[in-house]
Amino acid sequence: MSADVRALLLRVTDQRVGLVKPLDGTPVWEAPRARVARVGRRARFRLVARFRVHYADGSWFAFRTMRRRNIERFRSLLG
Secondary structure (H helix, E strand, O other): OOHHHHOOEEEEOOOEEEEEOOOOOOEEEEEEHHHEEEEEEEEEEOOEEEEEEEEOOOOEEEEEEOOHHHHHHHHHHHO
């Protein structure tokens, strides 16, 4: 992954889930929120909490966050 990809942010709206650039919010990728099947927490890597957003078609995206409670917020929002 390039440094640009690592710097993307996860954006969740009432209808869409997507990745955006952190400085200007430009969308890089989006999917309908209804396609999200679940959010799964992964084992910690050093001091970083990890999670995956799983989609109905079997695909997933992996993310990292400094705070585990962020994962629980995404899980409550997305299912």
